[in-house]
Each structure stands twice: as structure tokens, then as C-alpha cells.
Amino acid sequence: MPTATINRTETESVAPGATPLLDVKGVTLQYKTKKQIVTASYQVDFQVFPGDRFVLLGPSGCGKSTLLKGVGGFMSPVEGEINLNGKPVHAPGPDRMMVFQEFEQLLPWKTVLENVVFPMVTSGKYARAEAVDRAKRYLEKVNLTKFFDAYPHQLSGGMKQRASIARGMAMGPAILLMDEPFAALDALTRLKMQEELLELWEELRFTVLFVTHSIQEAVIIGSRILVLSPHPGQVRAELNAQQFNHANQDCAEFHALQQRIHDMLFAERIDAMGQHHGE
Numbered sequence: 288m289p290t291a292t293i294n295r296t297e298t299e300s301v302a303p304g305a306t307p308l309l310d311v312k313g314v315t316l317q318y319k320t321k322k323q324i325v326t327a328s329y330q331v332d333f334q335v336f337p338g339d340r341f342v343l344l345g346p347s348g349c350g351k352s353t354l355l356k357g358v359g360g361f362m363s364p365v366e367g368e369i370n371l372n373g374k375p376v377h378a379p380g381p382d383r384m385m386v387f388q389e390f391e392q393l394l395p396w397k398t399v400l401e402n403v404v405f406p407m408v409t410s411g412k413y414a415r416a417e418a419v420d421r422a423k424r425y426l427e428k429v430n431l432t433k434f435f436d437a438y439p440h441q442l443s444g445g446m447k448q449r450a451s452i453a454r455g456m457a458m459g460p461a462i463l464l465m466d467e468p469f470a471a472l473d474a475l476t477r478l479k480m481q482e483e484l485l486e487l488w489e490e491l492r493f494t495v496l497f498v499t500h501s502i503q504e505a506v507i508i509g510s511r512i513l514v515l516s517p518h519p520g521q522v523r524a525e526l527n528a529q530q531f532n533h534a535n536q537d538c539a540e541f542h543a544l545q546q547r548i549h550d551m552l553f554a555e556r557i558d559a560m561g562q563h564h565g566e
């Protein structure tokens with residue numbers, strides 16, 4: 288267990304509403320293996336409001352994916368609580384759709400359309416005819432109209448990601464959970480996918496909890512950013528990034544925020560090393 292709690296040094300992010308959609312309160316998440324207990328995130332607090340593009344940012348191993356698993360209901364906190372719409376999260380549900388870090392997330396033996404239809408029907412949330420309608424609508428939104436009948440192996444990486452996003456969105460979740468969805472893409476495709484996600488957001492104003500370890504991506508994608516310390520992840524700061532996008536990424540304010548986050552993460556690493564040497 289960590290010896291000291293890092294105080295949240297900066298909380299300037301302005302919550303846009305009074306009632307949070309997602310309320311994460313003092314959450315500690317652990318993995319228990321035969322040999323040891325690994326604390327992945329420690330007493331983490333944050334609130335996500337409807338329409339937020341809320342980013343969890345931090346170095347590899349700081350527990351970002353673990354927090355997402357907690358919100359997804361795949362893992363229970365050992366301390367604290369996670370509430371969605373005022374109700375505690377106990378198990379996975381169609382109100383929280385996950386777009387995973389792993390590259391291959393579509394079923395290879397099903398067409399693109401059937402991949403999107405499948406979870407809507409099997410979850411019992413939509414009847415087949417309505418599910419097909421919704422699937423087509425969302426695939427159109429992500430520019431895959433011509434690929435309804437294609438199989439995943441016939442798509443490029445970026446197209447597979449778009450199909451996965453359409454699949455998540457078509458379920459009509461309360462919140463979309465995205466774990467480094469663009470990490471495996473080349474720089475140009477990644478840029479395009481970021482732009483597409485923001486365009487889709489402009490149109491649909493969904494709520495997304497987005498994980499990344501790229502400062503630049505966090506500033507571009509996020510309306511609010513939670514900066515996490517290295518392992519075990521604790522909240523370092525919560526920042527506003529509402530006004531930043533690709534178009535203004537060369538402006539001084541964008542660079543200043545990037546630098547500030549960089550310094551924050553870097554200082555944390557030195558602190559951690561100092562603590563380590565002092566032990």
C-alpha cells in the first residue's frame with residue numbers, strides 16, 4: 288500500500304452540472320494474485336457529467352485501464368464507491384459500453400453490420416429490426432455505409448476502430464468507455480480518428496470516459512482531464528481543456544497546458560524516485 292496520499296494540488300476543472308452521471312468516490316482497486324496484492328489505483332475521486340469528454344491521463348501502469356474496468360463493473364473497489372446515475376455499479380451493463388485497447392475487437396466471422404447488431408440483440412435491449420436500423424444509422428455516421436456486408440479482415444485498422452465505436456454508440460449507453468482506442472494506429476490515422484471522434488461528439492454530445500497516456504491526445508480529446516500519478520494511481524490534478532482542439536494546437540495556451548501537465552507528471556516521477564531512495 289502507498290505510504291502517503293498525494294494531495295490533489297490543482298482542482299480547477301469546472302463541473303458543468305449539479306448532478307454527476309458518474310461519481311467515483313475514494314476508489315481503491317486492487318489485484319490479488321497468489322503471491323501479492325497489487326494496488327492499481329488509490330483513493331481516486333472524480334465526477335463525470337453528461338456531455339463530458341473526460342480523460343484519464345497518466346503514465347503506463349498508473350491504473351487507467353483498471354479504473355475503466357471498475358467503472359465497467361468488471362472489478363469491484365476494495366474501498367470507496369462507483370455510482371452511475373445515483374446507483375452503485377456492481378456488474379457490467381449495456382449502459383456502459385467499452386471500446387478496448389486491444390486491436391481486434393470485432394468478431395471475424397460476422398459482417399460489420401452483424402457485429403454492430405449482435406450486442407444490441409443479445410443484451411435484449413433492442414428487437415432485431417430496430418437493432419438493424421440503429422446499426423445502419425451509426426455505421427453511416429462513422430462513414431462505413433459501403434461496408435455493411437464486409438468482414439473485419441477486409442477493413443483497415445482505422446475502419447475497424449470506427450466500426451467498434453459505432454457498435455458502442457448504437458447501444459445507446461449512458462457513457463462510452465474508451466481505453467486508448469487510437470494507440471495502435473499510425474500518426475495520420477490517429478489524427479483522423481481523433482477528429483472523427485470530436486465531430487461525432489459535436490453531433491451527438493455523448494458522454495465519454497477516455498483513457499490515454501498521450502498528453503497531446505488528452506488536451507485535444509478532453510473537455511476535462513484527470514491527471515494521475517504513477518503506480519499506484521492517485522489523482523494529481525483535474526484540469527480544463529474544453530477550448531483546445533486540432534485547429535489551435537499551435538497556440539501558446541495549448542503548449543502551456545501541455546507543458547504544465549508534462550511538468551506535473553515529470554515532477555511526480557522525481558518524487559517517486561526520491562521516496563524510493565529514501566526508503
Ligand SMILES: Nc1ncnc2c1ncn2[C@@H]1O[C@H](COP(=O)(O)OP(=O)(O)OP(=O)(O)O)[C@@H](O)[C@H]1O
Binds near residue numbers: 319320346347351
Ligand atoms: N490482471 C492483473 N493482475 C495483477 N496485476 C495487474 C493486472 N492488471 C494490471 N495489473 C497491475 O495494475 C497496475 C495498473 O495496471 P493498468 O493496466 O490499469 O495500468 P494502465 O495505466 O492502464 O497502463 P497502460 O498505459 O500501460 O495501459 C500495474 O501495476 C499492473 O501491473
Ligand SMILES: [Mg+2]
Binds near residue numbers: 352353
Ligand atoms: Mg491500460
